[in-house]
Amino acid sequence: MFYLGIDFGTSGARGVVISLEGNMLLEVRYPWEMSNEGNLTTCWQTALFTLLEQIPSELRLKIKAIAINGTSSTVLLCDAAGKPVDAPLLYNDARGAVMLERLRNVAPANNTVLSATSSLVKLLWMSLQPSFAEARYFMHQADWLAFLLHGKLGISDYHNALKLGYDVENFRYPEWLEELQIPIHLPKVVTPGSAIAQLLPEVAAKFGFREDCLVCAGTTDSIAAFIASGAKLPGDAVTSLGSTLVLKLLSRTRVEDARYGIYSHRLGNLWLTGGASNTGGAVLRKFFTVAELERYSREIDVSKYCGLDYYPLLKTGDRFPINDPNLPPRLEPRPDNPVEFLHGLLESMARIEGRGYELLQQLGADKLNRVYTAGGGAANDTWTAIRKRYLKVRVMRSDNTEAAYGTALLAMRGVEES
Numbered sequence: 502m503f504y505l506g507i508d509f510g511t512s513g514a515r516g517v518v519i520s521l522e523g524n525m526l527l528e529v530r531y532p533w534e535m536s537n538e539g540n541l542t543t544c545w546q547t548a549l550f551t552l553l554e555q556i557p558s559e560l561r562l563k564i565k566a567i568a569i570n571g572t573s574s575t576v577l578l579c580d581a582a583g584k585p586v587d588a589p590l591l592y593n594d595a596r597g598a599v600m601l602e603r604l605r606n607v608a609p610a611n612n613t614v615l616s617a618t619s620s621l622v623k624l625l626w627m628s629l630q631p632s633f634a635e636a637r638y639f640m641h642q643a644d645w646l647a648f649l650l651h652g653k654l655g656i657s658d659y660h661n662a663l664k665l666g667y668d669v670e671n672f673r674y675p676e677w678l679e680e681l682q683i684p685i686h687l688p689k690v691v692t693p694g695s696a697i698a699q700l701l702p703e704v705a706a707k708f709g710f711r712e713d714c715l716v717c718a719g720t721t722d723s724i725a726a727f728i729a730s731g732a733k734l735p736g737d738a739v740t741s742l743g744s745t746l747v748l749k750l751l752s753r754t755r756v757e758d759a760r761y762g763i764y765s766h767r768l769g770n771l772w773l774t775g776g777a778s779n780t781g782g783a784v785l786r787k788f789f790t791v792a793e794l795e796r797y798s799r800e801i802d803v804s805k806y807c808g809l810d811y812y813p814l815l816k817t818g819d820r821f822p823i824n825d826p827n828l829p830p831r832l833e834p835r836p837d838n839p840v841e842f843l844h845g846l847l848e849s850m851a852r853i854e855g856r857g858y859e860l861l862q863q864l865g866a867d868k869l870n871r872v873y874t875a876g877g878g879a880a881n882d883t884w885t886a887i888r889k890r891y892l893k894v895r896v897m898r899s900d901n902t903e904a905a906y907g908t909a910l911l912a913m914r915g916v917e918e919s
C-alpha cells in the first residue's frame with residue numbers, strides 16, 4: 502500500500518508517493534506561474550487535480566491515504582457549499598494588523614495570535630468585509646484543499662489551527678476566543694495525519710483511486726519539512742540554512758517566549774519548539790555568488806578559528822536569539838581576502854545557531870542531541886564542519902527536505918498507527 506503527500510508551498514505544489522517502508526516512489530510538480538494572480542483558489546484547485554492526474558494509474562490504485570500541507574496562516578472564507586466567498590489571504594498578508602489592538606484586549610499577552618499575519622487577525626479583518634455576509638466557514642488552505650477531496654467542511658488540524666488561537670495543550674478553543682463571538686463556523690480541530698473520511702466517490706471514480714482511499718488531516722509546510730528530515734526523538738533538531746536561519750528542536754516540554762518569537766507546536770506527544778533569525782544565506786548572497794560560496798568554502802581551513810565576530814544581517818534588527826529591533830548588522834572588520842571573510846561569516850552564523858539552541862534549552866527544551874540540516878547551506882560541507890565545532894553534537898543533512906514527503910509520512914503514520 503502507498504501514501505500520497507501533497508505540498509502547497511510558496512513556489513509551487515508537489516506530490517510525493519511513498520511505500521510503507523518510506524521509500525519515495527514518485528514525485529510530481531506544479532509550479533506557480535507569476536502571471537497566475539487571477540483567481541487563486543481556482544489555481545489551487547487546478548494544481549491539486551493536475552497533480553493527481555500526473556500519478557500513473559497503477560500507482561493511484563494502490564494509494565491507501567492522502568494528506569495535504571499548506572502554508573501556515575493562508576486562510577479563506579467559504580459559503581455553506583464550500584465555495585470561496587472572496588480571495589484567500591496569503592501567509593504574509595498583514596492587512597489584519599489593524600485588528601491587533603482589539604485582539605490585545607482579549608487574548609493573553611504573548612499569545613501567537615498577536616502577530617500581524619496570524620490567522621485570527623486575518624479572520625477578524627475578513628469579518629469586516631462585505632463578502633463576510635455570505636461566509637459560513639473559516640478554513641486554512643490545507644483544510645479547503647482536503648475538502649475538495651473528502652467533501653467535509655469545517656475540519657482542520659492542530660498545526661494549522663495554532664495561529665488561529667486553538668489551545669493545543671487542552672485541545673479546545675480558549676474561552677477568550679469563544680467570547681469574540683465571530684459569527685462563523687470555526688473548524689473542528691483533529692490530529693494531523695488522522696483519517697477524516699474516504700475520498701468523495703466522484704473523485705475516486707474520475708481519477709481511478711480506490712473507493713476506500715482515505716483523506717487525512719494535514720499540517721503546515723514547515724512542520725511537514727521537519728517530519729521529512731528524519732528527526733523524531735527528543736533532542737533532535739532541524740536547522741534550515743535558507744535565506745534566513747530557522748531552528749527547530751523536538752522536546753518533551755513546551756517552550757514559549759513571545760519576546761524571541763519562540764513557540765511550540767504539538768507533534769505527537771512531543772513539542773516542536775523553535776525560532777527564526779534574520780541572519781542566513783541571504784547575507785551570504787549579498788557578498789558572494791553561489792559559485793564563489795562553493796569555491797571559497799573549499800579553501801577554508803576548518804581546523805582554525807578565524808576569530809572574526811560578526812552578526813550578519815541585511816538590515817537592522819533581529820528577534821532570535823537576540824531580541825533587539827535596533828541590533829545593527831556587524832560585518833567589520835572585513836579582511837581583503839574573500840576566503841577569510843566567508844570564514845568569518847560562516848563561523849559567526851554557526852555561533853548564532855549555537856546560541857539559538859542554547860536559548861531554547863535555557864527556556865526548558867530538551868538537551869540538543871543531533872542536528873539535521875536543510876536549505877541551500879546544507880550542501881556546504883565546510884560549514885557543516887564549522888557548525889559541528891560550535892554545536893558539539895552530530896550534524897548531518899536531513900534524510901529528505903520535501904514537505905510533500907513529510908506529509909506522505911504523516912498520512913502513513915496517521916493511518917497505520919491508529
Ligand code: ADP
Pocket residue numbers: 742743744745781782783784785786791794795798875876877878880881884
Ligand atoms: P529559501 O528557500 O529560504 O529562500 P534555500 O533553502 O533555497 O532558501 O537556500 C538558499 C540559500 O542557500 C541562499 O541564500 C544561499 O546563500 C545559500 N547557499 C546556497 N549555496 C550555498 C553554499 N554552497 N554554501 C552556503 N550557502 C549556500
